Amino acid sequence: MKASDLFVRALEAEGVEYIFGIPGEENLDLLNALKDSSIRLILTRHEQAAGFMAATYGRLTGRTGVCLATLGPGATNLVTAAAYAQLGAMPMLMITGQKPIKASKQGEFQIVDVVDMMQPLTKYTRQLSSAHYIPARVREAFRRAEDERPGAVHLELPEDIAREQTEASVIRRSRFENPRASETSISQASDMIQSARRPLLLLGAGANRRHTCQALRAFIDKTGIPFFTTQMGKGVIDERHPQYLGAAALSGEDFLHRAIEAADLIINVGHDVVEKPPFIMNGEADTDPAEDNPDIAGAGRAGSARVIHVNYVTAAVDAVYHPHQGVIGDIADSIERLTATIEVSPGWDFGRFLEVKRHLDAHLQEGADDARFPVYPQRLVAEVRRAMPDNGIVALDNGIYKIWFARNYPACLPNTVLLDNALASMGAGLPSAMAAKLVHPERRVLAVCGDGGFMMNSQELETAVRLGLDLVVLVLRDDAYGMIKWKQTDMGFEDFGLDYGNPSFVDYARCYGAHGHRVEAADQLAPLLERCLASPGVHLIEAAVDYSDNDRLLNRTIPDRSRAI
Known part of the structure; x- marks a missing residue:
């Protein structure tokens, strides 16, 4: 059997449903083996997004999510996703290609020591130096990824090893239970x-x-x-x-x-x-x-x-x-x-404790019906909560709005608020929502992204449209890196260096074949959310948001009022 075919059979034996990523020429044998596999290749537009999707799949299912990249720049683009999965305890396997290791005519072209690069970011990283080792290395990678504490693992499959012939056979998963406390x-x-x-x-x-x-x-x-x-x-x-x-x-x-x-x-x-x-x-x-x-x-x-x-x-x-x-x-x-x-x-x-709860519950109602526009953060969170069913999934990118959702959005079920407070990386909101929709196609899924984080992986709108996902993306526009602006103000520094321009997100979405919408008044948000969540296809909603009260509320009002309890 060809080694690349054995590798895919080993992945199938692990129950892999999807591989997210971008193949390169060094992955072509593996890609050809996937062609007739039960595993579905989800072709993305950037390797980082593929890694975020694989990690989120692991987070939601408890099974290892798998992503694929080529050597060099493809592999380096997975670094942030590796840290995202490792710090967030999400089981994920990264597969990267490499030039032939026994004889190569391309010198050091595109060569990076990917195994060494992944060492501090993973629980396990190995180069496959022989087809004979594939079954054991794959089984061990999945065991390490899912063993407590879960995290990221990496296997490098060089081009010449993928083409070897082998008589090795797949090693099946074994049953085990976590140890019990004494x-x-x-x-x-x-x-x-x-x-x-x-x-x-x-x-x-x-x-x-x-x-x-x-x-x-x-x-x-x-x-x-x-x-x-x-x-x-x-x-x-x-x-x-x-x-x-x-x-x-x-x-x-x-x-x-x-x-x-x-x-x-x-x-x-x-x-x-x-x-x-x-x-x-x-x-x-x-x-x-x-x-x-x-x-x-x-x-x-x-x-x-x-x-x-x-x-x-x-x-x-x-x-x-x-x-x-x-x-x-x-x-x-x-x-x-x-x-x-x-x-x-x-x-x-x-x-x-219950006295504190009474004060907190009363406080959390404040601002929920605020009529100002751009939309007040507390009103935004309240409208999203009203629009989402108990099992609906909100995937948050990283920004100041994450604090408001963490405080003000009551989650009803596990893993219905997907946020990252370990690596806290921007750019994960849209890919995470896409993975959530693949895992739970029957649920409502909403990505909430700041304009900064959204533009870091906005190209994946094309992927979502191509996959035929029913997905809503709420882009909060303040034309700045709002989280850092909040910290800048709190530290007494002048407003400097954090403003930028944005495209029309409505037109931007439509260029990818998605539906674009814009909120023009606070009372438009609720009906627009409901309509988009109930409609097929990919919908992007652009909503200007008012963060002008963040410094006063988060740095002074809330501490003062809490100390007065």
Whole structure:
């Protein structure tokens, strides 16, 4: 059998449905093998977008997403996507080509040491030096990609190796289960929770798995312990739940941080320091944070709580995070065992948490019906929430609007708000939405992109149209890098260096064969969203957005009001 055919059979044995990417001449044997395969090639317009799509496929399915590029510039274009998957714990395999390694007549033309380049960005990277190694290398790459903590892996298939003949056979997937946490750690964690006065539950990205969500819902329903999420943990539990205290969208001084300060124990489920920390551990918690003033329950002493780390892997000790107790093993199993062990304690006091929640819930209603135009961010988020069903998927690019969606958009189901708060790369919103639509063709999918992030991979509109996707892209126009402008203002610098021009996004969309629309008044947004989401084809909605209040609200008003609770 030809090695390229064996490679494709190995991918089929892993259950691969799609390969996203751009082949080059060094991939032509592999491309020809794909021609008669069950695997569908999704030809993109840039390798970075292919990587974002593969990573998002991995995020949504738990199975390894696969992307393809040629050598040199094709491979280097995957670097950002590799970091996106690795930091975001999304299983993804990158396949790159290479010149013949046994004899080449092209010298060093286009040669980059891709395996070495991928080393710090992946869990596993190998060059295939013989067809004989293909089955084992492919199986190991998929095992590493999906093993906890998931991430990026890479295989390089040189041109001459792809053409070799081999008698090697595919290695089939084996069954395995994640290790279970020890009985001692479960018992110690249970005792800590039982004896705490104000335990608080944190849900991070690692909890965003189907079985874990079910286990956590049973834990919360039994104990009544309030919970909050990181940005990438949104939707783990329906955020309309009465014990939900909000998402950690801001680094500090939000309403939620008043609850974090009040906790004497934080049960951290599925969060690690790769995602931006929602709190800083700056104390040893030797004393009760409410001893000096039980009425304020430790306000102003963030990080004084004891912390239980519930995760698949041990915590990487960091200056901002050094937990007191680890429960290491399958998260769903750990939570189920804690649920069975713990009884509701008469000593628990959630009064401060629920007081914070009342103030936060009232605050989140402000601005939802603001009539100003350009559209006010809070109004924008409210209209999107009204337009999307519970299982609708919102894929966010990276920008200041991400903070407003994290704070103000209640997610009802896991992985229905796709945002990246690990690498926090611009340009991922549209490709992520496209992958989400391929995985869930029956759902409404909306990409929300700033004009800056959208233009980084806007060429993929052609791909979406060519694939016949039913997709809506909401482009928020402020003609500037708005997130950096917000920081620039907060740091007291003059407005400089962050403004740019834009095309007419309506005309731009139509050039690709998509439908282009423009919002001219705030009250037009809701009906236009509804109409586009209900219509076939790719729809782009251009909406000017008003960020003029960001500095006042996020840097002064919210901190001042939260401190007054």
